[in-house]
Amino acid sequence: MxxxxxxxLVEITKRFPHVVANDRVSLELLPGEIHALLGENGAGKSTxxxxxxxxxxxxxxxxxxxxxxxxxxxxxxxxxxxIGLVFQGFTLxxxxxxxxxVALFLAELPWVVRPxxxxxxxxxxxxxxxxELDPATPVWQLSVGEQQRVELLKLLLxxxxxxxxxxxxxxxxxxxxxxxxxVFQGLREDGYSLxxxxxxxxxxxxxxxxxxxxxxxxxxxxVRPGETSEEALLHMMFGExxxxxxxxxxxxxxxxxxxxxxxxxKPVGTAPGLADVDLxxxxxxxxxxxxxxxxxxRELGDAIxxxxxxxxxxxxxxxEDATRWPPRRLIQKGVAFVPEDxxxxxxxxxxxxxxxxxxxxxxRFSRLGGLGLDWxxxxxxxxxxxxxxxxxxxxxxxRAATLxxxxxxxxxxxRELSRPYHLVVGLYPTRGLDVRSANAVRQAxxxxxxxxxxxxxxxxDLNELFSLSDRIVVMLRGRLVGEFRxxxxxxxxxxRCMTGAGVGHA
Amino acid sequence: xxxxxSWISGAILYAAPILFPTLGxxxxxxxxxxxxxxxxxxxxxxxxxxxxxxxxxxxWLGVLAAAGVGLVANLIYAGxxxxxxxxxxxxxxxxxxxxxxxxALIGKPYVGQMAPGxxxxxxxGSQSLLFRYDPLVYLAFLLAPLLWFLxxxxxxxxxxxxxxxxxxxxxxxGVSPNAVRYFAAALAGTLAAVGGAHLSLGITGxxxxxxxxxxxxxxxxxxxxxxxxxxxxxxxxxxxxxxVVLQLQLQAQxxxxxxxxxxxxxxxxxxxxxxxxGRGVRHVAPASLGRVYFGxx
Numbered sequence: 138m139x140x141x142x143x144x145x146l147v148e149i150t151k152r153f154p155h156v157v158a159n160d161r162v163s164l165e166l167l168p169g170e171i172h173a174l175l176g177e178n179g180a181g182k183s184t185x186x187x188x189x190x191x192x193x194x195x196x197x198x199x200x201x202x203x204x205x206x207x208x209x210x211x212x213x214x215x216x217x218x219x220i221g222l223v224f225q226g227f228t229l230x231x232x233x234x235x236x237x238x239v240a241l242f243l244a245e246l247p248w249v250v251r252p253x254x255x256x257x258x259x260x261x262x263x264x265x266x267x268x269e270l271d272p273a274t275p276v277w278q279l280s281v282g283e284q285q286r287v288e289l290l291k292l293l294l295x296x297x298x299x300x301x302x303x304x305x306x307x308x309x310x311x312x313x314x315x316x317x318x319x320v321f322q323g324l325r326e327d328g329y330s331l332x333x334x335x336x337x338x339x340x341x342x343x344x345x346x347x348x349x350x351x352x353x354x355x356x357x358x359x360v361r362p363g364e365t366s367e368e369a370l371l372h373m374m375f376g377e378x379x380x381x382x383x384x385x386x387x388x389x390x391x392x393x394x395x396x397x398x399x400x401x402x403k404p405v406g407t408a409p410g411l412a413d414v415d416l417x418x419x420x421x422x423x424x425x426x427x428x429x430x431x432x433x434x435r436e437l438g439d440a441i442x443x444x445x446x447x448x449x450x451x452x453x454x455x456x457e458d459a460t461r462w463p464p465r466r467l468i469q470k471g472v473a474f475v476p477e478d479x480x481x482x483x484x485x486x487x488x489x490x491x492x493x494x495x496x497x498x499x500x501r502f503s504r505l506g507g508l509g510l511d512w513x514x515x516x517x518x519x520x521x522x523x524x525x526x527x528x529x530x531x532x533x534x535x536r537a538a539t540l541x542x543x544x545x546x547x548x549x550x551x552r553e554l555s556r557p558y559h560l561v562v563g564l565y566p567t568r569g570l571d572v573r574s575a576n577a578v579r580q581a582x583x584x585x586x587x588x589x590x591x592x593x594x595x596x597x598d599l600n601e602l603f604s605l606s607d608r609i610v611v612m613l614r615g616r617l618v619g620e621f622r623x624x625x626x627x628x629x630x631x632x633r634c635m636t637g638a639g640v641g642h643a
Numbered sequence: 644x645x646x647x648x649s650w651i652s653g654a655i656l657y658a659a660p661i662l663f664p665t666l667g668x669x670x671x672x673x674x675x676x677x678x679x680x681x682x683x684x685x686x687x688x689x690x691x692x693x694x695x696x697x698x699x700x701x702x703w704l705g706v707l708a709a710a711g712v713g714l715v716a717n718l719i720y721a722g723x724x725x726x727x728x729x730x731x732x733x734x735x736x737x738x739x740x741x742x743x744x745x746x747a748l749i750g751k752p753y754v755g756q757m758a759p760g761x762x763x764x765x766x767x768g769s770q771s772l773l774f775r776y777d778p779l780v781y782l783a784f785l786l787a788p789l790l791w792f793l794x795x796x797x798x799x800x801x802x803x804x805x806x807x808x809x810x811x812x813x814x815x816x817g818v819s820p821n822a823v824r825y826f827a828a829a830l831a832g833t834l835a836a837v838g839g840a841h842l843s844l845g846i847t848g849x850x851x852x853x854x855x856x857x858x859x860x861x862x863x864x865x866x867x868x869x870x871x872x873x874x875x876x877x878x879x880x881x882x883x884x885x886x887v888v889l890q891l892q893l894q895a896q897x898x899x900x901x902x903x904x905x906x907x908x909x910x911x912x913x914x915x916x917x918x919x920x921g922r923g924v925r926h927v928a929p930a931s932l933g934r935v936y937f938g939x940x
Contacts, residue, residue, distance in 0.1 A: 192815065213817030228812040230805055232930060241805050241816045246798045 141204040143168050143330045144189065144220070144299050149198035151184055153539055156532070158184040159195070160354040166299065166330050171321055173345035174334045177374055177571030179541025181354040182334045183225065186301045190222040191215040202299075216242075221297030223288045225304045225334075231277035235259070235270055235287055242291045262294055267320075282313045289320070300324065302333040306340055307569055318344045336571045338370050350374055375573060390607065391420035393453070394560050394591035395441065400450035402440055409433050409615035411440060413450070416610065416617065418560065418591040423582060425606030425623075426595040429635050433615035434595045438564040441593065442474055443467050455559060473553035475578065477565035479537075479545040483552075486538035490531050494519050494552050501556075522555030523547075526581050543574025550581050560591045567601060579605055599628050611635050650888055652773040658877075658884030659776075659783040660685075660846065663838030664862040665869065665876045666783075666790055667831030673794060673871055674820075674827040675807040675931040679735030680720055681835050682859025683742020684713050688836025689843040690750035693850040697758035705758070706779070706840050713836020714829050716742065721828030725821050728935045743853065750850045760848045761841075777845045779837065783880075786834075790873040803827060807929030810936040820936055835859070857910065864913055868920055870927045879916075886912045 144166040151159040158181045166172050174182045187193045189200065191209040200207055202218045209215050215222070229238050236255045240246055252273075259272040268286040276284065285305065292300055306314045321331055321344060335341055341348045342362045349359040350373040357373045397416040404410040411433055418424045428434050439445035441452070443464040452460045454470060462470075476482035484493045495502055495515045502511040502518075516533065523530045528547050537545065546566065554561070563582060567575035582592050582605060596602050602609050603623045611619040611634045619634040664681045671678050688709035696705030720738045723729040761777035794800040802823055805813040810820035842858075843850050865879035886909035894905055 211817070212815050216817060222815075224815070228809075228815045230808040230812055230930075232808050233801075233804065237801055237804075240798075241801055241813070241818075246801075248799075249797050250801060251796070 140168055142166055142201070143203055144332075145201040145204075146185065146189060147199040147201070149185060149188055149195045149200075151181075151188060151193060151195050154535065156535070156539070157354050159188070159198075161198070162351070162354070162356050164349055164356065165359075166332055167347075168330055169325055169328055170346040171325055171331045171333070171344060173341035173348045174332055174351065175336065175338070175341045175348050175370065175374065176351035177336055177543065177573055179353075179543060180351040180374075182351050183303055185351070186222060186303055186332060186334065189215065190220055190301065192222070216295055216297065219296060219298040220301065221292030221295060221299065222301045223285070223292065223303065223305060225307065229276045229284055229287060232275065234273055234275050235279070236272035238276055238287055239272075239291050239294060242295050259290075259294075263290055266290065266293055267323075281308045282316075285309070285313075285317070298329055300329055300331045302331070304334050304336075306335060306337065314340070336374075338367050341370070342367070371572075374571075390422040391589060393417050393419050394455060395593070396451075396453040397441075398451045398453070400440060400452060401448050402436055402445050403448055404615075405436070405445075409436070410448075411436050412615045414615075414617055418593050420559070420591055421586055421589045422607040423586050423592040423594055423605050425602035425609040426593065426612055427599060427602050427609050427631055427635055428597075428612035430597055432612045432635075434612055435564065436615065437612065438562055438593075438595055441562055442472065471557055471559040473556075473558040473561045475546070475549055475553060475561060475563045475566040475582075477568050479542075479549045483549045484537040484545065486536065488537055489534050490537065490540070490548055491515060491519065491533040493537050493548060494522075496552075518555065519551065522551040525555065526550060526577075526584070528577060543570050543577070546570060546574060546578055550578065554581060554585065558590065560593065561585050563592065563594045563596070565596060566594070567596070567598065575601075599631060602631075603628065646892070648773055650885065650892060653888035653891070654881055654885035655774075655784075656776060656780060656846065656884070657887045658880035659780040660838045660842040661858050661862055661865065661883050662783040662787065662876060662880035663779075663841065664831075664835040664859060665865045665880055666786055666873055667834030667838075668862055668866045669869060669871055669873050669876055670790060670794070670803065671827045671831035672866055672932060673803050673807045673929055674824045675810065675929055675934065675936070676721070676724060676824060676828065677731050677735065677863075677933045678717070678720065678738070678828070678831060679732055679863065680717070680738025680742065680859075681831075681862050682855060682857065683739035683746075684716060684832055684835035685742070685839035685842070685855040685859045686746035686853070687716055687742045687749075688713050688839030689854055690746035690753075690839075690850055691836070692840030693758050693843040694749055694753050696760075696844055697753050697756060700759055702759045702761045702844050705844055706761070706837060709836045709840035710833045713832040713834075713839075715832070717828045717832020717835070718825065720832070721825050725824050725828075725936075728937065730935070731933050739859070747852045750852065753850050754852070755849070757848060758844065758850075761845045777841075779841045779845050783838075783841075784877065787873045787877050794873065804929070807931055809931055835862075838862075861910065861913055864917055867928075868913075868917055871929065882916060883909055883913055 142165040146164045149159050149162045162185055176182050188195045191211045191214050200209055207218060236259050240255055256272040263270045268290055270286055305317060347359055347361055350357040352374060395418040397414050400411050400414045402410040426434055436445055440447055443462055447460050480486055495510055502514045504511050531544055566578050586592050606623055609621045610617050621631055664685055691712045692705040692709035695708040696702045720734055723734040724731050763775045763777050766774040802818045806820045806823045813820050861883055868879045869875035890905045890908040894902055
């Protein structure tokens with residue numbers, strides 16, 4: 138180490154409409170190092186690496202590869218220079234096979250592609266790097282971990298020496314993360330240089346040789362893991378101290394808001410259906426739903442929201458039989474929904490912030506008998522909503538698709554919680570969010586509880602469930618198999634129950 | 644037996660003018676573009692091909708001219724869709740109406756005239772009058788496996804299919820989605836117009852307004868039937884060709900069915916086949932079909 142940086146970004150600036158994503162950002166990647174790029178959602182990490190890969194063009198700034206100034210105006214240029222990027226959410230085409238996906242990214246693919254030769258070459262390569270894969274499988278049949286292996290194989294076969302990973306651990310379960318980091322170490326020993334993006338401190342501290350912290354489009358500093366601490370990094374990421382989530386002492390919960398009695402649904406694909414689920418959410422309480430993902434939690438949320446047909450049993454909302462209500466009726470009666478992935482489930486990506494807010498409650502703001510919308514009203518309502526939840530307002534005209542995950546979730550919170558409602562259903566509402574955004578969501582859920590609303594929180598984060606919930610129920614294969622009170626139970630008990638090791642009530 | 648042979652022979656002939664546009668549309672849709680303008684392109688090809696052949700007394704010049712006009716017309720469509728990001732269905736319909744009007748204008752002086760048609764060569768071993776086709780028929784059936792090879796066994800074919808599945812990923816792989824789409828549109832426009840020219844120069848030997856009679860739309864249906872596979876497109880084209888010939892034969896025999904009803908037969912048959920075979924097609928369709936690609940901005 139200490140020789141010429143393999144990649145040097147100098148004073149990179151990139152503006153999007155309404156935001157400066159990168160403001161004079163500089164970064165050096167040394168040969169044979171693992172470099173973590175750390176920062177909360179929306180800090181500009183993704184934008185920066187996409188500029189290095191030619192996916193975006195910087196408004197100003199310079200890029201040097203192996204000390205030579207280069208012009209990267211497309212991914213093709215980047216790959217010619219030996220730079221490879223594994224995108225967040227992957228760039229695999231589900232309909233094509235593993236081999237075809239890899240071939241697509243090969244620089245020297247012959248004009249005529251014989252599947253048999255391609256498969257043989259691929260099988261050899263995947264064995265060499267210890268990434269077992271069947272070249273003939275269509276990608277849609279692969280697990281997330283396997284897909285990541287395909288991504289990596291793609292870069293290695295395309296002779297990339299500078300490997301960039303955009304939040305590679307976001308989609309992985311813990312032991313897959315360990316495997317990935319082991320692969321990273323192996324690659325470093327083979328002389329590759331790596332950059333990976335994360336917003337998890339521990340990952341940066343355990344895996345990286347150097348850590349560069351970004352905040353609000355700027356580089357705060359670069360440190361070595363041995364010379365820093367978690368607190369120091371947190372301070373760099375967020376600037377000020379984080380507000381802890383404060384939960385007021387429990388009150389007696391009030392009337393039942395939502396009641397499920399013996400609810401069953403049909404299984405969809407490999408996911409289990411609900412089986413005889415009995416659940417009550419009362420006014421002024423947060424009911425947490427714990428479980429290993431894929432045990433019917435999503436189905437529970439969908440059944441409550443009217444997106445999944447209940448085949449047997451009853452659903453009562455405020456005492457009325459709501460078993461067959463369509464989603465629209467539930468919304469009108471006061472069900473709010475905070476989903477895991479707002480872009481897919483709650484907002485229209487191409488609409489502006491303002492339009493997305495006007496979307497759910499158009500009747501309220503309609504004018505001229507539905508021919509027009511009272512945009513001033515929507516705007517006032519929006520500003521009041523942000524103020525009430527203690528959030529910084531978002532740029533009204535920005536397209537939803539350009540917002541970071543945390544800001545999107547803030548948008549959804551404001552929309553869902555600033556109209557009259559009785560029940561909030563949170564379906565993994567903090568997954569993938571940085572600490573501060575996640576806390577904003579948690580605070581909003583607690584505020585709802587304070588106001589005497591019912592809250593159903595489906596989450597995989599046991600710490601979150603323990604710090605927020607009044608009661609925790611555990612789902613296993615579509616059934617509720619346990620119920621705990623956080624003050625009287627501990628993580629291990631609940632964890633055992635989640636994995637089917639014990640059925641408990643506390 | 645004789646009747647059966649002549650039916651087969653006719654089906655092959657009538658399959659050709661529908662096979663050309665179907666093959667072109669398969670390739671075009673594989674890159675994510677739905678082109679509803681095929682009907683217009685075919686008509687343009689039919690009238691340009693016929694009039695050029697009439698004026699120059701050379702059918703091959705007619706075919707060549709038709710191919711050129713189809714290519715240019717469809718590049719205009721591609722320009723609208725790719726660069727102006729126009730809605731594909733709207734742009735396609737505009738192309739269709741343009742083709743209908745323009746072909747009527749070009750063909751006006753030649754209605755009821757005869758132009759030199761394409762020469763015919765017997766299929767190997769055939770002594771009779773049956774199974775004698777012009778070279779375009781052989782070309783159509785040869786093109787199907789060639790295009791299959793292009794799509795599924797070449798680097799460029801991989802690019803084509805990748806663009807149709809996800810232009811953004813193709814771009815990330817260093818492929819230019821726009822260039823690929825222009826190529827596909829050029830090919831599809833050429834083939835559709837040649838299909839039209841084959842109708843006027845290879846089959847009827849005359850020009851009449853609207854003579855393609857909806858074949859452009861049948862071709863789009865056959866693309867779905869073929870599940871975007873050029874080889875299966877042959878089956879679809881033969882099916883439609885067979886239905887057309889069957890209807891002609893029934894009319895010639897003087898069957899007591901209304902000729903208007905018989906005219907309907909090929910279309911009804913195509914619909915029925917689509918109803919039966921069209922299930923599960925969603926999973927095969929190119930994922931970005933019909934979507935506007937905005938680039939990375």
